[in-house]
Amino acid sequence: MKALGEILAELSKGGFRITRARRSIIEVLLNTHLPLSAEGLLESLERRRVPANKTTVYREITFLKERGIVQEIQFLHERVKRYEVVFGSHHHHLICMGCKRVEDVELEGELEKYEREIMKSKGFKVLNHTLEFMGLCEGCR
Amino acid sequence: MKALGEILAELSKGGFRITRARRSIIEVLLNTHLPLSAEGLLESLERRRVPANKTTVYREITFLKERGIVQEIQFLHERVKRYEVVFGSHHHHLICMGCKRVEDVELEGELEKYEREIMKSKGFKVLNHTLEFMGLCEGCR
DNA sequence: ATATTAATGCAACTTAGTTGCAACAGTCAA
DNA sequence: TTGACTGTTGCAACTAAGTTGCATTAATAT
Structure with a gap:
């Protein structure tokens, strides 16, 4: 950053x-x-x-x-x-459905595997993506 | 369906x-x-x-x-x-930034690996997610 | 056939974001 | 430090997407 x-x-x-x-x-x-x-x-x-x-x-x-x-x-x-x-690095979000707080996550390895798959099977070139996870944080479970 | x-x-x-x-x-x-x-x-x-x-x-x-x-x-x-x-099965979307058309994709193996990772590292229980890919379809590349 | 109440349509409203235009204020050069 | 240039701001009026209250309509069970 x-x-x-x-x-x-x-x-x-x-x-x-x-x-x-x-x-x-x-x-x-x-x-x-x-x-x-x-x-x-x-x-x-x-x-x-x-x-x-x-x-x-x-x-x-x-x-x-x-x-x-x-x-x-x-x-x-x-x-x-x-x-x-x-x-600097692309990251994603964890959205708690209880307290509505948002946390960041960085995912190892990312989605490159999927992006290659999509290119092969659909001929679609991925340039960007969005990924958010909804759920319950430690405090709200 | x-x-x-x-x-x-x-x-x-x-x-x-x-x-x-x-x-x-x-x-x-x-x-x-x-x-x-x-x-x-x-x-x-x-x-x-x-x-x-x-x-x-x-x-x-x-x-x-x-x-x-x-x-x-x-x-x-x-x-x-x-x-x-x-x-029936959860799927995601490919959004073409050229022609704005939307395709479906089903991803093999899904994001379960990441969801387990998130649980372990953050104590956050994932219940749902959204994932969309933006890019260029075969015709628009 | 009719009573019940779920579903509908209208008009008025809210919320999030946009636009045109005149006024204002950073910045550079002297 | 002063001014000129033009990037930036504020206002008011607008648009687009979605919501609400209420009186009316129409599916459905009996």
Whole structure:
């Protein structure tokens, strides 16, 4: 995972401005590390005394997505989309149906085996995937 | 996958009514077999001359979900939810980013290995999962 | 044939996200 | 440090997807 400075330097070099809102949004996403919804992001900004408009938040998310800095996640049990800073390694989520908390998991070996299988049997080239597990966490079982 | 008659008999036995809308919705979902959105379902009904209100469609989907007859799918690249009849065996989807078509895949061996791993390392009991692959189909590559 | 109540349709509403446009504010160069 | 350039923001109004309350309709058992 990248550090704040690195991300800001990259953007700056690209000719983009480091505004108060932009810096704070990236900070919040780096610090929570569990996926936040646009509304959650808005609230976090308010708590930090960096009030922002929801339009700004949505536009900033779009901007950061386009640059591969954040990624969008859609949990099946929710209506809203969530966002998190892209990690070096691809990972997945464990969603507890009891307490609704979300944990990360990294899976060893990943799904490459399946992706090869799919290529062979269907001629379909996999470029990306989503995988989320729903269940009960240790505390809620 | 269940046949129409079986599903209807089951519902009838449960004290639910077999209305024109209900029967048609189940028929459409059985026949398309690829996941349909609520709006798509509405259009299919119109083509069959069984006009239904969108409220009815949403309520029927909820009803069929609660009874384990249909399941809801959320593709990452879309805003809408989609619905399909639950198959005997769990399967996943290949979403072509070119033509937007969706194919089914069944994966051999499934993700049980990962589910056991998650149980061991995190104490998290997996009850369900979603897995979708995004990429390019044979025709679009 | 009729009573019961599940299912429906309508209109009004909510929630999540988007758009156009005028105003504002980082950044660079002088 | 000042200004000019243009990227960024906020507002208000909008769209799309889905939900709700309530009065009406229509499957079904008797």
